[in-house]
Amino acid sequence: MRSMQVVRIIPLGAHPRDVSFQSLIMGLEQVLPLQCRVEAIPMDIDAALDSSRKQYHSTELLANLVSLPERGEQRVLGITPYDLFIPVLTFVFGQAQLNNRAALFSTFRLHNEFYGMPHAAETLQSRCLKEALHELGHTFGLRHCLELPCVMNSSTYVEDIDLKPADFCLPCREHLQDVC
Ligand SMILES: [Zn+2]
Ligand SMILES: [Zn+2]
Numbered sequence: 001m002r003s004m005q006v007v008r009i010i011p012l013g014a015h016p017r018d019v020s021f022q023s024l025i026m027g028l029e030q031v032l033p034l035q036c037r038v039e040a041i042p043m044d045i046d047a048a049l050d051s052s053r054k055q056y057h058s059t060e061l062l063a064n065l066v067s068l069p070e071r072g073e074q075r076v077l078g079i080t081p082y083d084l085f086i087p088v089l090t091f092v093f094g095q096a097q098l099n100n101r102a103a104l105f106s107t108f109r110l111h112n113e114f115y116g117m118p119h120a121a122e123t124l125q126s127r128c129l130k131e132a133l134h135e136l137g138h139t140f141g142l143r144h145c146l147e148l149p150c151v152m153n154s155s156t157y158v159e160d161i162d163l164k165p166a167d168f169c170l171p172c173r174e175h176l177q178d179v180c
Contacts, residue, residue: 005180006073007036007136012045012061012080016107018121019079019128027129031167032136033180034075041068050085058084058095058104065102075139077132078104093155094131096138103135109158127158129166140179142172 007028009021025036048060061084065076084092084106094105110127112120133151145152150169155161168176 005032005034005075007034007075007077008068008071008073009036009038009077009079010041010043010065010068011038012043012064012078012082012104013056014081015040016079016081016128018111018119018124019107020125021079023125024128024132027125027166028132028136031133032176034136036077045080049082053085055083055085055091056080056106058086058092061104062095062097062102065104066097070101074101075136076102077136078102079128079132080104080106081108082106083108093161094135096135098138098143099141100139103132103139105131105135110161115158123162126166127161130161130164133166133168137168137172137176140176142168142175145169145172147171 021038028034028036043064045061045064048056050057065078068076086092096103110124112118112123130151137152142152144154147169149165150172151164151167152172153164
């Protein structure tokens with residue numbers, strides 16, 4: 001039997017507003033055979049800020065995570081309250097290394113308030129879980145999935161996130177069982 005995969009969850013910048021890490025961890029551990037723990041490591045992410053776009057360069061933040069010394073964990077998952085971009089896109093919800101160690105996502109566009117709607121704690125929490133599962137799925141080698149009930153569907157808009165479940169379809173699940 002393989003040893004339990006450990007995921008270190010690392011806040012990048014400030015702790016995301018109104019997000020419960022405890023509930024996120026419970027959600028992740030329910031779906032994946034993973035053990036998650038939060039580590040508040042001070043990280044200097046200023047260099048990743050594009051001051052004209054007022055967004056952080058996602059790939060650079062990912063590089064910050066990759067540069068962390070390994071401490072027995074299999075994955076690092078960064079969470080940031082700041083808006084993320086890659087140069088070819090106006091924004092990204094998150095980014096991950098395919099079949100590798102690091103992933104991250106932003107809560108910036110997961111808040112209802114961003115879309116001019118009233119705060120909804122459960123919606124926010126559910127979107128966070130789906131983004132975390134999706135990006136971690138990439139680190140375990142999963143690509144975007146076309147099966148409709150699957151968290152590995154790609155999401156362009158927040159509505160896409162709301163439409164997919166916080167779970168993997170059967171083929172994606174079988175892949176995870178082989179690698180997790
Ligand atoms: Zn993706
Ligand atoms: Zn799938």
